[in-house]
Amino acid sequence: MHFDENLIRSVVAQVLAEVGPMPAASNGKPAGGQHGIFYDAASAVTAARRAFEQLRERSLADRKQIIDIIRRISIEQCEELGLMEMEETKVGRPEHKIEKLRTLGELSPGVEFLETKCFSGDHGLAIIERAPFGVIGAITPVTHSLPTITGNAVSMIAGGNTVVVNPHPSGKRVAAEGVRRFNEAIAAEMGIDNIICVIAEPTLESANELFAHRDVALICVTGGPAVGRAALNSGKRAIVAGPGNPPVVVDETADFDNAARCIIQGASYDNNLLCIAEKEVFVVDSVFDKMMDAMRRAGAVQLNSEQIARLTSKAIVKVGDDKHDAACKDFIGRDASVLAEAAGVSVPSGTELVFGETDEHHPFVSVEQMMPFLPFVRARDVDHAIAMAKKYEHGFRHTAMIHSRNVHNMTKMGREMDTTLYVKNGPSMASLGLGGEGYLSFSIAGPTGEGVTTPATFTRERRCSMIDELRVV
Ligand code: NAD
Numbered sequence: 001m002h003f004d005e006n007l008i009r010s011v012v013a014q015v016l017a018e019v020g021p022m023p024a025a026s027n028g029k030p031a032g033g034q035h036g037i038f039y040d041a042a043s044a045v046t047a048a049r050r051a052f053e054q055l056r057e058r059s060l061a062d063r064k065q066i067i068d069i070i071r072r073i074s075i076e077q078c079e080e081l082g083l084m085e086m087e088e089t090k091v092g093r094p095e096h097k098i099e100k101l102r103t104l105g106e107l108s109p110g111v112e113f114l115e116t117k118c119f120s121g122d123h124g125l126a127i128i129e130r131a132p133f134g135v136i137g138a139i140t141p142v143t144h145s146l147p148t149i150t151g152n153a154v155s156m157i158a159g160g161n162t163v164v165v166n167p168h169p170s171g172k173r174v175a176a177e178g179v180r181r182f183n184e185a186i187a188a189e190m191g192i193d194n195i196i197c198v199i200a201e202p203t204l205e206s207a208n209e210l211f212a213h214r215d216v217a218l219i220c221v222t223g224g225p226a227v228g229r230a231a232l233n234s235g236k237r238a239i240v241a242g243p244g245n246p247p248v249v250v251d252e253t254a255d256f257d258n259a260a261r262c263i264i265q266g267a268s269y270d271n272n273l274l275c276i277a278e279k280e281v282f283v284v285d286s287v288f289d290k291m292m293d294a295m296r297r298a299g300a301v302q303l304n305s306e307q308i309a310r311l312t313s314k315a316i317v318k319v320g321d322d323k324h325d326a327a328c329k330d331f332i333g334r335d336a337s338v339l340a341e342a343a344g345v346s347v348p349s350g351t352e353l354v355f356g357e358t359d360e361h362h363p364f365v366s367v368e369q370m371m372p373f374l375p376f377v378r379a380r381d382v383d384h385a386i387a388m389a390k391k392y393e394h395g396f397r398h399t400a401m402i403h404s405r406n407v408h409n410m411t412k413m414g415r416e417m418d419t420t421l422y423v424k425n426g427p428s429m430a431s432l433g434l435g436g437e438g439y440l441s442f443s444i445a446g447p448t449g450e451g452v453t454t455p456a457t458f459t460r461e462r463r464c465s466m467i468d469e470l471r472v473v
Contacts, residue, residue: 035183036197037176041164041209047194048135048162049215054192055162056132062190064111067154069185074105074150077181081146085174089142091333091370096270100147100442107433107440108154113455120473124466130459132160133217137210139231141223143273143333143370144442145171146178148222151442151453153182153196156220158455164197164216166207168223176200211236218458222443224368232447239450239457241443244275244398245368246428247389249413250283251382251404256294258425259403264300266401266427268352268372271333275444276399276421276428280365280392281355281376282385288357288378295355295376301340301347303356303373308364311343315371316363325363327370336372360388382406386413393417398446399428420446 038044055063074081082098117128136156140148149165156163167175179198187193199206207227211219211234221231222241231238250259267278283291296302303311315331318324331339336354340347347354358364358375365375379385382404389400399421402413414422421431421444430436432452443453450457 034193035187036179036194037200038164038197039200041166041199041206041213044164044197044199045135045137045210045213045215048164048197051192051194051197052132052134052162055157055160055195058190058192060111060114063157063160066157066186066190066192066195067110069189070150070153070157070182071105071108073178073181073185074101078102078105081174081178081181084177085146085171088173089145089171089333091143092270092273093335097147100144100270101150103434103440104147104150104154104442108151109158109439109441109454110154111158111455113155113158114459115456120471122471124468125470126463126465128461128463130159130456131462133458133460134161135216136161136163136458137213137216137219138163138165139207139210139219139221139223139227140165140167140171140175142168142170143270143275146174148442149175149178149196149198151440152220152222155441155453155455156458157195159458161218161458162195162197164199164210166199166202166210169202172198172200172202220443220445220453220458228447238448239443239445239453240447241275241445241453242396242398242447243368244396244446245279245366245393246276246399246401246419247393248278248281248401248403249379249382249385249389249409250281250287250291251385251402251406251409252284252287253405253409254287254291254403255405255425256287256291256403257297259291260294260298260300262401262403262425262427262430263295263374264298264353266429267374268336269427269429271335271372272370273333274428276431277370278374278401278428279368281374282360282379282388283376284382284385285378285380288376292357292376299351300353300355300374301336301345301351303340303343303345303354305356307343307345308356308358308362308373308375311339311373312363314342315339315369315373316367325367327367332370334371339371339373360392365392366394382409382412386416389413390416393419396446398444399423399431401426401428420444420451 078101086094114130119126219238228240228242319326355374400417
């Protein structure tokens with residue numbers, strides 16, 4: 001499904017006209033402070049702390065009702081909010097912006113994930129329960145601004161917490177509007193405002209204020225390497241959902257047509273913005289040509305080496321003192337047709353992915369490019385493919401995929417990669433319950449080890465002991 005850009009613009013213009021500008025205070029600065037919108041970290045944390053004090057007096061059933069309000073808005077208003085996110089961030093695909101909000105509303109795990117453990121013996125009972133931390137400070141990425149807030153909010157509130165979000169500056173408007181809608185409905189139906197707070201003009205300074213605030217009990221960051229490092233240096237407990245560069249291995253036993261369909265589905269979703277998305281493919285040499293044929297049959301468009309070179313000269317730039325390769329912002333999350341045009345090729349409308357052969361040293365292999373161009377690299381054999389997959393995953397231990405019918409190869413790669421997510425014979429998103437088993441979250445905490453975050457991730461363990469009594473058996 002492709003959306004007409006003019007249609008998007010007119011829907012968003014209409015929505016923004018209805019929303020109107022932020023309310024202005026007498027000093028000319030926006031006032032904020034209602035329904036979760038704040039202009040400084042301290043006020044936001046104070047309000048979120050007050051909301052937490054109110055929430056802790058409420059029942060689990062009330063928490064569930066609050067979450068259900070977020071789910072309802074996320075599902076019913078997914079189109080309007082998804083298109084607003086597309087218009088503001090200008091990365092990804094409108095249909096997927098919409099779908100991400102809907103699926104997070106439907107599938108984010110709720111209070112049922114809070115399990116109590118019990119030990120019963122001659123010395124009575126010990127009950128281990130999951131308690132909230134309090135106010136959580138969250139940082140969200142531009143790749144999924146409101147979706148990350150939605151998933152985080154459901155999990156964090158299910159755990160009994162409230163949250164202050166410092167969103168990516170390029171997704172701040174949709175973040176504020178989504179949060180405003182959630183809070184307005186929660187305040188009206190449940191009588192608590194500011195359960196989710198957002199800093200409407202986020203900066204690195206406001207992020208650091210949030211990290212340092214004494215009433216922020218826990219930090220959860222979703223983003224690239226810099227924010228992960230900043231969170232870990234904050235001196236607070238941090239849950240870090242960091243970057244990836246997910247490799248795919250295809251061995252000689254794979255079902256090539258299925259592999260091609262899965263690779264296209266995963267790598268083109270939201271124009272490759274997902275941290276779990278297929279970023280480079282290593283194919284055993286003896287079946288390399290068959291795999292390329294299968295990719296073309298499945299609808300991807302192959303670029304030749306000159307076209308890849310032309311695309312690379314525009315889409316990969318040198319940054320930093322050491323002049324390392326990085327993805328050019330103008331091409332991140334753009335349509336395959338835009339990449340093709342940069343390569344000097346015109347592709348049929350609806351083309352979701354362009355791909356081509358490169359060697360392993362190509363920047364599209366090593367850089368987390370977040371674009372719907374996928375490099376395919378020849379490997380001597382499966383061991384060579386796994387070794388390259390390991391090398392170019394850069395030790396993030398995030399996500400890896402294999403297409404194979406050989407259980408031994410699957411096992412070998414799984415052990416070697418040591419990633420949080422490992423998918424066999426499916427697209428990357430199947431690992432998040434989208435076409436596979438399991439549940440959904442957009443914060444996958446690899447570096448700090450919590451994995452795909454759930455409400456339990458945002459809780460403290462507490463033990464309550466009864467000595468020598470109440471074991472009634
Ligand atoms: P980014 O790192 O540029 O920004 C992420 C957030 O961190 C933004 O809100 C940004 O303002 C903030 N930030 C950046 N540097 C900071 C610092 N020094 N101190 C405080 N805050 C800082 O990333 P992005 O482009 O928005 O998102 C894409 C990245 O996020 C990719 O690397 C992707 O893999 C990763 N990601 C990971 C997950 C996951 O679950 N592991 C999910 C989504 C995205």
